[in-house]
Amino acid sequence: MNDQPEIHKGLAGVPVDYTAVSKVNPETNSLLYRGYPVQELAEKCSFEEVALLLWNGDLPNATELASFVAFERSHRRLDPGLRLVIDALPVSAHPMDVVRTAVSIMGANDLASGTVSPEADLEKAKRLFAALPAVIAYDQRRRRGEGLVEPRDDLDYSQNFLWMTFGDEAAPEVVDAFRVSMVLYAEHSFNASTFTARVITSTLADLYSAVTGAIGALKGPLHGGANEAVMQTFTEIGTADRVVPWLDDALANKKKIMGFGHRVYKNGDSRVPTMRAALERMIAHYGREDMLELYDTLEREFGERKSIKPNLDYPAGPTYHLMGFDTPTFTPLFVASRVTGWTAHIREQAAANSLIRPLSVYNGHDERHVP
Numbered sequence: 593m594n595d596q597p598e599i600h601k602g603l604a605g606v607p608v609d610y611t612a613v614s615k616v617n618p619e620t621n622s623l624l625y626r627g628y629p630v631q632e633l634a635e636k637c638s639f640e641e642v643a644l645l646l647w648n649g650d651l652p653n654a655t656e657l658a659s660f661v662a663f664e665r666s667h668r669r670l671d672p673g674l675r676l677v678i679d680a681l682p683v684s685a686h687p688m689d690v691v692r693t694a695v696s697i698m699g700a701n702d703l704a705s706g707t708v709s710p711e712a713d714l715e716k717a718k719r720l721f722a723a724l725p726a727v728i729a730y731d732q733r734r735r736r737g738e739g740l741v742e743p744r745d746d747l748d749y750s751q752n753f754l755w756m757t758f759g760d761e762a763a764p765e766v767v768d769a770f771r772v773s774m775v776l777y778a779e780h781s782f783n784a785s786t787f788t789a790r791v792i793t794s795t796l797a798d799l800y801s802a803v804t805g806a807i808g809a810l811k812g813p814l815h816g817g818a819n820e821a822v823m824q825t826f827t828e829i830g831t832a833d834r835v836v837p838w839l840d841d842a843l844a845n846k847k848k849i850m851g852f853g854h855r856v857y858k859n860g861d862s863r864v865p866t867m868r869a870a871l872e873r874m875i876a877h878y879g880r881e882d883m884l885e886l887y888d889t890l891e892r893e894f895g896e897r898k899s900i901k902p903n904l905d906y907p908a909g910p911t912y913h914l915m916g917f918d919t920p921t922f923t924p925l926f927v928a929s930r931v932t933g934w935t936a937h938i939r940e941q942a943a944a945n946s947l948i949r950p951l952s953v954y955n956g957h958d959e960r961h962v963p
């Protein structure tokens with residue numbers, strides 16, 4: 593058995609390709625998008641600028657940005673045919689199933705779906721970027737028995753997303769915290785959903801197929817689904833004084849504490865301080881200091897027991913809750929952001945493609961024969 597190749601379960605620690613889209617550095621707890629620290633982008637850039645940076649490799653100039661902003665504003669409206677499809681889906685379906693289906697439908701309806709070229713893929717990426725907020729906002733509204741809110745061309749991406757979801761203009765602090773979350777969620781190298789998108793792209797399948805698959809990978813609670821799971825944990829615990837018995841019980845039952853731990857960062861997630869600061873601003877805005885107490889107590893008590901630090905989903909979950917999003921909508925919000933990173937990787941994979949097809953080591957039956 594000594595001549596067996598070494599298996600790296602979950603591809604842990606295995607570099608599989610180059611990327612120029614982002615650099616995750618666990619040693620320095622840093623994250624660069626195309627060379628720019630994510631904290632600087634979150635402080636100084638709109639989400640629209642960050643999307644262009646991820647796709648094009650450089651920050652846009654004023655003309656490029658204005659042109660993309662105009663494009664995004666003119667492609668925001670929920671397509672009536674797509675609305676009918678969404679309405680036909682049961683509200684028992686998870687919102688991630690709805691957004692996954694919506695992307696699949698958009699692909700089926702796009703006459704250029706099968707055209708794979710850098711230009712065609714960029715166009716599709718921009719269309720998805722512009723169209724997804726209306727899908728996500730409408731899906732939350734229909735579940736609440738509320739009607740569609742038409743987009744407004746005088747609002748930026750984040751303002752309009754909140755407008756279409758809640759039907760009123762969000763306070764500037766809320767818009768800013770939402771923008772920060774979009775920037776921080778946008779890209780993170782070869783995470784499971786991005787890798788899924790790259791695997792699908794490597795077969796020369798179209799961009800919509802790759803994004804649809806990526807949404808499926810993001811849904812799971814070990815990845816994007818953790819932002820919802822964090823809120824379920826908070827709801828289950830209730831108040832800070834109940835953290836210790838809840839945690840003792842969870843750990844005794846070998847439960848994973850959602851929103852903690854990371855495959856790459858072992859000493860804290862580079863994005864957490866920026867997202868936590870945004871959460872703190874929301875806590876002050878909504879007067880919910882009780883939530884910060886619960887947040888800090890769980891982080892401290894779990895840290896004392898296991899030395900495992902929060903990941904981005906930990907502050908993002910309660911932030912979205914305070915803004916008024918229903919918990920099952922949290923991971924679709926991650927989709928709206930990560931579609932930028934996925935599509936940047938899809939274009940990178942397509943530009944220097946090699947079919948992704950690793951090896952396995954067979955450990956089943958020896959050869960046998962049908963009697």
Ligand SMILES: CC(=O)SCCNC(=O)CCNC(=O)[C@H](O)C(C)(C)COP(=O)(O)OP(=O)(O)OC[C@H]1O[C@@H](n2cnc3c(N)ncnc32)[C@H](O)[C@@H]1OP(=O)(O)O
Binds near residue numbers: 818854856
């Ligand atoms: C945006 C994102 O996708 S960030 C990730 C979001 N996911 C979550 O928050 C889900 C909870 N976290 C986890 O499940 C894990 O930390 C992962 C999947 C993110 C990373 O996992 P891996 O790198 O594979 O580490 P692995 O799961 O092997 O954990 C190593 C050890 O730490 C423990 N551990 C890691 N995370 C946690 C956690 N959140 N709660 C309890 N224990 C944990 C494991 O049980 C394991 O312990 P053991 O060695 O005694 O068996």
Ligand SMILES: O=C([O-])CC(=O)C(=O)O
Binds near residue numbers: 780781782855856
């Ligand atoms: O990098 C990962 O494995 C998960 C993650 O944090 C992300 O996708 O943002």
